[in-house]
Amino acid sequence: MPDGGAVARSLFAVLATTVLVLLWISGPAALWVAGAGAVAGAIGLQDSPGGRIARVGIASVQMGAAVLLGTLTASFDIVFVVAVALWCFVAGLQWAVGGNAGLVGAGATALLVVAPPVAPTVASVLLPTLLTIAAGGVQAALIAIWPPQRWRTQREALSDAYRALADEARQIGADAGSAAAHILDPSLRDAFIDTQASRRPEAYHGGHRPPERILATLRALRESPGVKDDDVTRMSEAAAEVLDAIAGQDHTARRDTEHGLVRLDATVTRLSGPEEALAQRLSRQLREVAKLRFPDLNRADLISPVRNAAQVVRSHMTLTSPVLRHAIRLSGAVALGVAADRFAPVAHGHWIALTVLMVLRPETAHTYTRCVGRLAGIAAGVVAASAIAAVVHPSGAVAALLATACVAVTYAVHRTGYIAGSVALAAATVFLLDIDAATSGATLEDRLFSIIIGGGLAVVAHVALPDHALTRLHQRAGELLKSEIDYAATVIKAYVHALDRQSDTVTSAWQRAYRARAGFEAASGAARVNTRALRRWLRSYRTALNAVTASCAALEDSLPPHPPAALTREFIAAVDDYIDALRGAPATPAAPWTVDVAALTAAAQQVRERAAGVTGDDGALRVLVAEIASITRSLAGIASISEPISAE
Incomplete structure (x- = not known):
C-alpha cells in the first residue's frame, strides 16, 4: 500500500484532468482520460526500484494505442470485433513479462472495448489519443517531481550511506588501522525493512544490502597486505568518486557515475595479487549499485526493455505455454462479448467484455475458484454502486468524483484479497462508465445480466482450452x-x-x-x-x-x-x-x-x-x-x- 499522500496526489490528478477534459472536450475523451490516469497512477506507485517513469510512459503509450484503435474502428462492427480479438491476443501475451504488464494490457483493452460507435474524424481520433497519453504523462510527472515519502526516506538513507562509504574508501591506504566498527547508520536498514510487507520485486529486495556488501569489501581491502601500494590508493580514490556520484542527487549524478566507473576500471587493471580480486569485486558491486540507481546506465537506446519483453514473449509461443493459451482464451472470450454487444439485443453489452477482462487470468493453479470469487466480487460491487447511483444519479463530474473515491477504496483493500479488490474495482467501473452519456444509464438488471454472460464466457474459455x-x-x-x-x-x-x-x-x-x-x-x-x-x-x-x-x-x-x-x-x-x-x-x-x-x-x-x-x-x-x-x-x-x- 503506497503512502496516503502519494495516492491522494495521484487521484486528485486523475479527477482534475477528467473534469477539465469533460468541460472542454467530450464525455468519451474524459472516460478514457480517467481510466488511463488511474492505471498509470497504479503503475507509477508500484514499490520497485528505478525505471518508474519509463514504465508509466510505456503503459501510457499502450493505452493511447488502444484508444487510437478504438476510435478508428468502433463505427465498423465487424472490423471492431476483429480488431479487439487481435488486440486481446497481444495483451494476453503480456502476462509472459509479468503480472503488472498483463494487468496493463487488460486495462488498455478495457479502454478499447468501451469505444463508442462514432464515425472517425481527425479530431475524434487524434485528440482522445493524445489526451490519454497525456493523462499518463501527468502521473509520471507527479512521481518524478513529488515521489512518495517512503521513497524519499530510502533515497536519503542510501545517499548518506554511500557518502559514508566514499569516506571509508578514501581512508584505505592512509590509515589502515583506524577503521571504525560501524560506519553505516542503523536507520539505513530500518528504511527498507517493512515487517508488514509480504514480498516485493526481486530487484527491490533489501536496498540496504549493497552498501553492507561494499563495506565488507572495503574492510577486506584495508586488511590486505598491499594496502599501502600507490595503485591501491588510486583505485580507492576512484571508488570514492563513484560512490560520491551515486550518492548525488543533482542532474550530473548519472554522467559522473558513468565516467567514474570508467576511471575505476582503468585503475583496477593495474593491480595484482589479492588486491586485484578484491578490487574486481568492488568494481562489480559498484556497477550493480549504479544500475539500480540509474536504470538506463550504459543503455544504448530507450526501447531495450521493449525488445527484451518481445524476446520473452517469443519464448512462450508454444501450445503448452499457459500464457499463449490465456491469450487465445482472452481473445476469443472478449471478441464474443463485443460481438454480443454489437449484434445481439443486449443492453449495455460492453459489460460482458469488461467482466471477461476482470475475471480471466492465466492462473493455472486456481482458475475456477478465483473466477467464481471475482464474479461474486464484481456482482457485489455493481450492486453497491447501483444502489448509490439510484440515489445520486451521477453523471459527468459527479460520476468522476465517485469513480475516484472507489479507486481510492481499491488501493485501501488491495491487500485484503482479490475478492475485495474486485468489489471496489467493479464499483469504480460503474461510475467511470457514467462519466460518458454513451456508456451510462445501465440498470442493475442490465449489468448483472451481462456480468453473468461474461463470467460464463470466461469459464467456458477455460473448459474449451484448458492448460496442459x-x-x-x-x-x-x-x-x-x-x-x-x-x-x-x-x-x-x-x-x-x-x-x-x-x-x-x-x-x-x-x-x-x-x-x-x-x-x-x-x-x-x-x-x-x-x-x-x-x-x-x-x-x-x-x-x-x-x-x-x-x-x-x-x-x-x-x-x-x-x-x-x-x-x-x-x-x-x-x-x-x-x-x-x-x-x-x-x-x-x-x-x-x-x-x-x-x-x-x-x-x-x-x-x-x-x-x-x-x-x-x-x-x-x-x-x-x-x-x-x-x-x-x-x-x-x-x-x-x-x-x-x-x-x-
Missing part, C-alpha cells in the same frame, strides 16, 4: 512451494518480531499451505503419471516439502509468546534478511515459483554467525537456528530436483 496437464501440475507445485515458504516465513518472523494476533496469523498461514497441498495432490492425481521420471519427481518433491512442514511444526511448538529480549539487533537483521531471501520475488504467470538457493544459503549462514553473538542460553533460539538450517537444506533439495518435461 503437466503445466498445471508444475504450477500447483509452485503454488504449494510458495504457501509452504509463506508458512515458514511467518513462523520465523514471529520469533523476532511481535505480530498482531500471533496465533491467528500462524494458523492462517498453515491453512493456506494445507489448501495448497490439497490442490497439488488433486493435480497430481489428475495427471497421467506414466513415466518413471515423473513419479520420482513427485516422490522427491513430497519428501522435501514434508521436511519443510516438519521444521515449521517444530518451530511452532517452540514459539515463545514474545520475542526474547536478549536478541541482538544484528541477529534480528540477519533473520529479516533470511526471510527476504526465503520469500524471494513473485514468479511470472508463465513460470512456477522457485527459490534462490545461493541467496538463501548465504542468509542462513549469516543467521548462524549472528546467533553466536546472542548472550544467554535460550532454547527457542537454538531451535530457530537449527530449523532454519533444516529448511534451507530441504529447499535446496527441491531446487536440485529436475522437473520432468513429459508425463507420458
Whole structure:
C-alpha cells in the first residue's frame, strides 16, 4: 500500500484532468482520460526500484494505442470485433513479462472495448489519443517531481550511506588501522525493512544490502597486505568518486557515475595479487549499485526493455505455454462479448467484455475458484454502486468524483484479497462508465445480466482450452512451494518480531499451505503419471516439502509468546534478511515459483554467525537456528530436483 499522500496526489490528478477534459472536450475523451490516469497512477506507485517513469510512459503509450484503435474502428462492427480479438491476443501475451504488464494490457483493452460507435474524424481520433497519453504523462510527472515519502526516506538513507562509504574508501591506504566498527547508520536498514510487507520485486529486495556488501569489501581491502601500494590508493580514490556520484542527487549524478566507473576500471587493471580480486569485486558491486540507481546506465537506446519483453514473449509461443493459451482464451472470450454487444439485443453489452477482462487470468493453479470469487466480487460491487447511483444519479463530474473515491477504496483493500479488490474495482467501473452519456444509464438488471454472460464466457474459455496437464501440475507445485515458504516465513518472523494476533496469523498461514497441498495432490492425481521420471519427481518433491512442514511444526511448538529480549539487533537483521531471501520475488504467470538457493544459503549462514553473538542460553533460539538450517537444506533439495518435461 503506497503512502496516503502519494495516492491522494495521484487521484486528485486523475479527477482534475477528467473534469477539465469533460468541460472542454467530450464525455468519451474524459472516460478514457480517467481510466488511463488511474492505471498509470497504479503503475507509477508500484514499490520497485528505478525505471518508474519509463514504465508509466510505456503503459501510457499502450493505452493511447488502444484508444487510437478504438476510435478508428468502433463505427465498423465487424472490423471492431476483429480488431479487439487481435488486440486481446497481444495483451494476453503480456502476462509472459509479468503480472503488472498483463494487468496493463487488460486495462488498455478495457479502454478499447468501451469505444463508442462514432464515425472517425481527425479530431475524434487524434485528440482522445493524445489526451490519454497525456493523462499518463501527468502521473509520471507527479512521481518524478513529488515521489512518495517512503521513497524519499530510502533515497536519503542510501545517499548518506554511500557518502559514508566514499569516506571509508578514501581512508584505505592512509590509515589502515583506524577503521571504525560501524560506519553505516542503523536507520539505513530500518528504511527498507517493512515487517508488514509480504514480498516485493526481486530487484527491490533489501536496498540496504549493497552498501553492507561494499563495506565488507572495503574492510577486506584495508586488511590486505598491499594496502599501502600507490595503485591501491588510486583505485580507492576512484571508488570514492563513484560512490560520491551515486550518492548525488543533482542532474550530473548519472554522467559522473558513468565516467567514474570508467576511471575505476582503468585503475583496477593495474593491480595484482589479492588486491586485484578484491578490487574486481568492488568494481562489480559498484556497477550493480549504479544500475539500480540509474536504470538506463550504459543503455544504448530507450526501447531495450521493449525488445527484451518481445524476446520473452517469443519464448512462450508454444501450445503448452499457459500464457499463449490465456491469450487465445482472452481473445476469443472478449471478441464474443463485443460481438454480443454489437449484434445481439443486449443492453449495455460492453459489460460482458469488461467482466471477461476482470475475471480471466492465466492462473493455472486456481482458475475456477478465483473466477467464481471475482464474479461474486464484481456482482457485489455493481450492486453497491447501483444502489448509490439510484440515489445520486451521477453523471459527468459527479460520476468522476465517485469513480475516484472507489479507486481510492481499491488501493485501501488491495491487500485484503482479490475478492475485495474486485468489489471496489467493479464499483469504480460503474461510475467511470457514467462519466460518458454513451456508456451510462445501465440498470442493475442490465449489468448483472451481462456480468453473468461474461463470467460464463470466461469459464467456458477455460473448459474449451484448458492448460496442459503437466503445466498445471508444475504450477500447483509452485503454488504449494510458495504457501509452504509463506508458512515458514511467518513462523520465523514471529520469533523476532511481535505480530498482531500471533496465533491467528500462524494458523492462517498453515491453512493456506494445507489448501495448497490439497490442490497439488488433486493435480497430481489428475495427471497421467506414466513415466518413471515423473513419479520420482513427485516422490522427491513430497519428501522435501514434508521436511519443510516438519521444521515449521517444530518451530511452532517452540514459539515463545514474545520475542526474547536478549536478541541482538544484528541477529534480528540477519533473520529479516533470511526471510527476504526465503520469500524471494513473485514468479511470472508463465513460470512456477522457485527459490534462490545461493541467496538463501548465504542468509542462513549469516543467521548462524549472528546467533553466536546472542548472550544467554535460550532454547527457542537454538531451535530457530537449527530449523532454519533444516529448511534451507530441504529447499535446496527441491531446487536440485529436475522437473520432468513429459508425463507420458
